[in-house]
Amino acid sequence: MVKPLSKTGITTDNIVVLEGACKNYQMGEILIKALCDVDLEVKRGEFLVVLGPSGSGKTTLLNLLGGIDTPTSGRIIIEGVDISRFSQKRLTLLRREKIGFIFQFFNLIPTLTARENVEFAIELASRDRSPPETDAIALLKMVGLEERSDHFPYQLSGGEQQRVAIARALAKDPVLILGDEPTGTLDFKTGKLVYKAMKELNEIEGKTFVIVTHNAIIGQVADRVIHLHDGQIARQEIIENPISPEEIIW
Amino acid sequence: MKKLILKNWRDIKARKAQFGALIILVALGISSYVSFVSAYLNLSASTEYAYEKLKFAHFSTKVISAPKRVVDKIQAIPGVEAVEGRLIIDTGLYISDGEQVKARVISIPPDQHPEVNDLLIEGGSYLKGKAKDVCLLEKHYADEREIELGDTLKPLVDGEKKEVIVEGIVVNPEYFNAVIRKAEIPSPGELAIIFMTQSEVERMFQKSPSYNDISVLLDKGANREEVIEKVEDILDPYLVIETVKREDQPSNFSIQEEIKQNQSMAYTMPFVILFVASISLFIALSRVVQSQRGEIGLAKALGYRNWQVLLHYLLFSLFIAFWGSVIGFALGTYFAKEIVELYTDIMGIPFLKHQLHLELIIGATSMSAIACILAGILPAYASARMRPATAMRADPNIALAKGRVPLIERAVTKILPISLTFRIPIRNVFRARRRSFYTVVGIAFALLLTTSTWAMLDSTNYLLDSMFYEVENWDMVAGFSQNFSHR
Numbered sequence: 001m002v003k004p005l006s007k008t009g010i011t012t013d014n015i016v017v018l019e020g021a022c023k024n025y026q027m028g029e030i031l032i033k034a035l036c037d038v039d040l041e042v043k044r045g046e047f048l049v050v051l052g053p054s055g056s057g058k059t060t061l062l063n064l065l066g067g068i069d070t071p072t073s074g075r076i077i078i079e080g081v082d083i084s085r086f087s088q089k090r091l092t093l094l095r096r097e098k099i100g101f102i103f104q105f106f107n108l109i110p111t112l113t114a115r116e117n118v119e120f121a122i123e124l125a126s127r128d129r130s131p132p133e134t135d136a137i138a139l140l141k142m143v144g145l146e147e148r149s150d151h152f153p154y155q156l157s158g159g160e161q162q163r164v165a166i167a168r169a170l171a172k173d174p175v176l177i178l179g180d181e182p183t184g185t186l187d188f189k190t191g192k193l194v195y196k197a198m199k200e201l202n203e204i205e206g207k208t209f210v211i212v213t214h215n216a217i218i219g220q221v222a223d224r225v226i227h228l229h230d231g232q233i234a235r236q237e238i239i240e241n242p243i244s245p246e247e248i249i250w
Numbered sequence: 251m252k253k254l255i256l257k258n259w260r261d262i263k264a265r266k267a268q269f270g271a272l273i274i275l276v277a278l279g280i281s282s283y284v285s286f287v288s289a290y291l292n293l294s295a296s297t298e299y300a301y302e303k304l305k306f307a308h309f310s311t312k313v314i315s316a317p318k319r320v321v322d323k324i325q326a327i328p329g330v331e332a333v334e335g336r337l338i339i340d341t342g343l344y345i346s347d348g349e350q351v352k353a354r355v356i357s358i359p360p361d362q363h364p365e366v367n368d369l370l371i372e373g374g375s376y377l378k379g380k381a382k383d384v385c386l387l388e389k390h391y392a393d394e395r396e397i398e399l400g401d402t403l404k405p406l407v408d409g410e411k412k413e414v415i416v417e418g419i420v421v422n423p424e425y426f427n428a429v430i431r432k433a434e435i436p437s438p439g440e441l442a443i444i445f446m447t448q449s450e451v452e453r454m455f456q457k458s459p460s461y462n463d464i465s466v467l468l469d470k471g472a473n474r475e476e477v478i479e480k481v482e483d484i485l486d487p488y489l490v491i492e493t494v495k496r497e498d499q500p501s502n503f504s505i506q507e508e509i510k511q512n513q514s515m516a517y518t519m520p521f522v523i524l525f526v527a528s529i530s531l532f533i534a535l536s537r538v539v540q541s542q543r544g545e546i547g548l549a550k551a552l553g554y555r556n557w558q559v560l561l562h563y564l565l566f567s568l569f570i571a572f573w574g575s576v577i578g579f580a581l582g583t584y585f586a587k588e589i590v591e592l593y594t595d596i597m598g599i600p601f602l603k604h605q606l607h608l609e610l611i612i613g614a615t616s617m618s619a620i621a622c623i624l625a626g627i628l629p630a631y632a633s634a635r636m637r638p639a640t641a642m643r644a645d646p647n648i649a650l651a652k653g654r655v656p657l658i659e660r661a662v663t664k665i666l667p668i669s670l671t672f673r674i675p676i677r678n679v680f681r682a683r684r685r686s687f688y689t690v691v692g693i694a695f696a697l698l699l700t701t702s703t704w705a706m707l708d709s710t711n712y713l714l715d716s717m718f719y720e721v722e723n724w725d726m727v728a729g730f731s732q733n734f735s736h737r
C-alpha cells in the first residue's frame with residue numbers, strides 16, 4: 001500500500017550535513033579506518049535508513065551524526081553549525097538540546113521505572129524548548145505504553161523497553177532521532193511494533209529519523225536508504241513507495 | 251538531577267547488603283575513634299574535676315618525723331594554697347588466724363575535712379574529735395570485703411590486734427586506684443586504707459605529736475619547683491625521704507597511664523579500620539562503575555554533564571560517609587559512656603563528666619567524609635571521564651583484557667596441567683591487577699586488625715600469668731610497718 005503522506009513531509013531543509021567525514025581508530029600498531037570520506041545530508045522530516053553489514057561503520061556514523069563522537073577529519077554541520085571541533089562540553093549540550101537516541105543495548109536505566117526513565121531525559125530539556133505536553137505519561141501514551149508507566153524495565157518485554165526508549169528519545173523534543181539497531185535484539189513481531197511507533201511519529205509528528213541496521217528488509221519502510229560498506233557509502237536508494245511496517249515480511 | 255539522585259537511591263536499595271556492610275565498616279572506624287577519644291576526654295575531665303573538687307595534693311613530702319609547727323611555716327610560702335600534715339603508717343590488718351592484709355593508716359584532722367586530699371563521704375559520717383577507736387574506711391576495700399558501717403577492723407600495732415569501728419566509707423583522691431606503689435596492679439581486697447584522727451593515730455601507734463607526710467595544694471599559677479625547694483628547706487632538719495609529685499603519685503600515675511593508652515588507641519585503631527573501609531569502598535565503587543558503563547554512556551549520550559555523572563557516583567560515597575558517621579557517632583558515644591563508667595567505677599572516681607564534644611562531631615564527620623571521598627573519587631572520576639561512545643561499546647571486560655596469558659599462568663600450566671576452571675580465576679586476578687592489589691591490601695589489613703586484637707588479648711593474658719605465677723609467685727607475704735623496713 002502506498003503512503004504518500006510520508007513523502008510530502010520531507011523538506012529541502014538540511015538538519016545534518018556530513019562533508020568528507022572520516023573516523024579512524026588507533027589500536028596499537030593498527031589504524032582502523034571506521035569511516036572514510038562520507039558525504040551525507042539528512043533532510044528535515046525524513047526517515048532515513050542506513051544499511052550495512054556488521055563492522056561497516058554504522059555505529060560510528062551515528063555517533064558522529066549525534067555528537068557522541070568527533071570526526072578525525074571532515075565537517076559535521078547540525079542545523080547550520082559546524083560541530084566537528086566542538087569541545088566535549090559543547091557536544092554534551094548539543095546532544096541534550098537536539099538529539100534523541102535509541103540504542104540497541106543499555107537502553108534503559110534498570111533501577112528506574114518506564115516513566116522515570118522518560119523523566120530522566122525530560123529533566124535535561126531546557127524549559128523553553130520542551131513542548132508543554134512533554135509529560136512522561138503523554139510520551140508513553142504516544143508509544144502505547146501509558147499503562148506500563150510504573151513498571152521497571154525487567155517487567156517489560158524487549159519491544160516494550162524499546163518503545164519506552166523511543167518515548168524517552170522524544171522527551172526533549174529533539175530535531176533528530178537516531179536509532180542504532182533499535183530492533184536488533186527483538187523478534188520480528190515486536191520489531192514491527194517498534195518500527196510502527198517510529199514511523200507514526202515520523203508521519204504524524206514530522207520527526208526526523210536516522211536508523212542504522214544490518215537488516216536490509218527495514219529499508220522498505222524508509223524514504224531513503226544509504227548502503228554503507230567498509231566505512232564508505234556504496235550507493236543510495238530513494239524509496240518511491242515506502243511500505244508500512246505492518247507489511248514487512250521478515 | 252532529581253532522577254539521577256533517585257537512581258542513587260534505587261541502586262543503593264538494590265545493593266542493600268553491600269552498602270549496609272560498608273556503612274557498618276565505616277561506622278566501626280568512626281565509633282572506635284569517637285569512643286576512644288571521648289573516653290579519653292571524659293576520663294581526663296572526670297579525673298581533673300574530681301581532683302579539683304577533692305583538693306588532690308600537687309606534691310607530698312615524706313619525712314621521718316616533723317613537728318606540727320612546720321605546717322604554719324609552709325603555709326606562709328607564697329604560692330601555697332593549703333597544707334596538710336599527716337601521719338601515714340603502713341601496717342597489717344588482721345582478718346582471721348592465718349589471714350592478714352596490708353593496711354595503711356592515715357591521720358586526718360578531727361571535726362573538719364582536710365584542706366588537702368579531702369575525703370568524700372559515701373556512707374556514715376566524718377570523725378568527731380572526741381570519738382575513740384573509730385575510723386573511716388576507703389571504699390575499694392569496703393566494697394570488696396563487704397564491710398559496712400559499724401563493723402570492726404583489727405589493725406596490728408607491733409603485732410598486737412587493736413579494734414576500731416568503721417564510722418564512714420570514704421573516697422580519697424590519692425586512692426582512686428587503690429595502690430601504694432607506682433605501677434602496682436591493684437587488688438582491692440588486699441589493701442585497706444584507714445583514716446583516723448591525728449590524736450587517735452598518735453595514741454594507737456605511740457607516736458609523739460608529729461607528722462611524717464606534708465601534702466601541699468598550690469595556688470593557680472604557682473611555680474611548683476620553687477615551692478618544693480622551699481618546703482624541702484624547711485623540712486630538711488627532719489630528714490626528708492622523698493617528695494612525690496602529682497604525676498608520680500601511684501594512683502594518679504596509673505590513671506594517667508590508662509588515659510594515655512586510650513589516647514594512643516584513639517589514634518591508631520580508627521585509622522586502621524577506616525583504611526580497610528575505604529579500600530573496600532574503593533573496590534565496591536569501582537565495580538559499580540564498571541558494571542554501569544552502559545548506563546554512564548547512556549546518561550552522557552542523553553546530555554548529562556561530566557560533573558553530574560561524577561557527583562552521581564560520589565553520592566554513593568557521601569551516603570556511606572553520612573550514615574557511617576551518624577551510626578558511628580551514636581555507637582561511639584554509647585561505647586564511650588560505657589568505657590568511662592567502667593573506668594570511673596573500677597577506679598572509684600566519684601564524679602562522671604560526660605559531655606558531647608563538638609570537635610569530636612567535626613572530627614568524626616570529616617574523617618568519615620575524607621575516607622569515603624578518597625575511596626570514591628577515583629571510580630567517580632573514571633566514570634566522568636568515560637566517553638559515551640566507548641562506554642557503550644559492548645562488553646566492559648574487553649576493555650580490561652590485555653590479550654595475554656599471564657606469565658605465571660603459563661609457568662604453572664607448564665608444570666601442572668590445570669583445568670580451565672582454575673585457569674580463569676587466576677587469569678582474572680592478573681587481568682584486573684589494580685583490583686587484585688587492593689583486594690590483597692584490604693584482606694591484609696583485615697587480618698592485621700583481627701590478629702592485633704588477638705595478640706593484645708594474648709599478651710595481656712601472658713602478662714597477668716607471668717605476673718602472678720612467676721614474678722609474684724608467693725602464697726603469703728609478711729607485711730611490716732614502715733618503721734621496720736627503714737631500720
Ligand SMILES: Nc1ncnc2c1ncn2[C@@H]1O[C@H](COP(=O)(O)OP(=O)(O)O)[C@@H](O)[C@H]1O
Pocket residue numbers: 025026027032033034052053054055056057058059060061640643
Ligand atoms: N572505539 C573503537 N576502537 C577501535 N576500533 C573501533 C572502535 N569503534 C569502532 N571500531 C572499529 O570500527 C569499525 C566500525 O565499527 P562500528 O561503527 O561499530 O560498526 P557497525 O556498527 O557497523 O558494526 C569496526 O571495525 C570496529 O571494530
Ligand SMILES: [Mg+2]
Pocket residue numbers: 058059060180
Ligand atoms: Mg554497531
